[in-house]
Amino acid sequence: MLKKISAESIKELRSKTGAGMMDCKKALEASEGHIDLAIETLRKKGLALADKKSNRIATEGIIESYIHAGSRIGVLVELNCETDFVARQPEFYKLAKDIAMQLAACQSVYYISKDDIPQEVLLYEKSIELQKEDLVQKLPEIKEKIVEGRIQKRLKDLCLINQLFIRNPEITVEELVKQHIALLGENIKIRRFERFLLGEGLETKKNSFTQEVSKMINKK
Missing domain, CATH: 1.10.8.10 (Ubiquitin-associated (UBA) domain)
Structure with a gap:
């Protein structure tokens, strides 16, 4: 029973x-x-x-935005699905909003998945690990294994889908998306994103109080 x-x-x-x-x-x-x-x-x-x-074509969807409190961080994300019908569903819209919020919170994330990481980045990360002092005395085969493990961890830190979902840390962003694929019955892909930080790339004025006083004196 x-x-x-x-x-x-x-x-x-x-x-x-x-x-x-x-x-x-x-x-x-x-x-x-x-x-x-x-x-x-x-x-x-x-x-x-x-x-x-996961292999079905997804060309519909939405571009969603998120502006963090204080308007100092903003995110645009494109989330794709298979049909316009699913793109209009509140669950799909909420997923896009949650992903945009995740990107605002995880500023060390630069890629969607490891497949998106350029080869030069992989080589750079490996060169950094190989130069670390704690590996100097290690045998080559042991060093290689340690470096590979550290690189894989580092790459996960750079990728969106590997992050723990901020609203439910028991699942990753990848699992969150897959839950919505099962819920909505269509393939869903995070295609691209752009993060904006207020003032990023601009030179900031760093004159000290002493320098300001000196300038005032010299003008006299």
């Missing part, structure tokens, strides 16, 4: 995963009401569905 699942449990699971109501109900029934097990079930299902759709 199936355990009766409350509407509150279904609502809680839906808010945590973004899955449909019936999927949440079935996952809770299968896990006998255990939220954590139901979340794991839905994640596996979502990842499987998302992987099947």
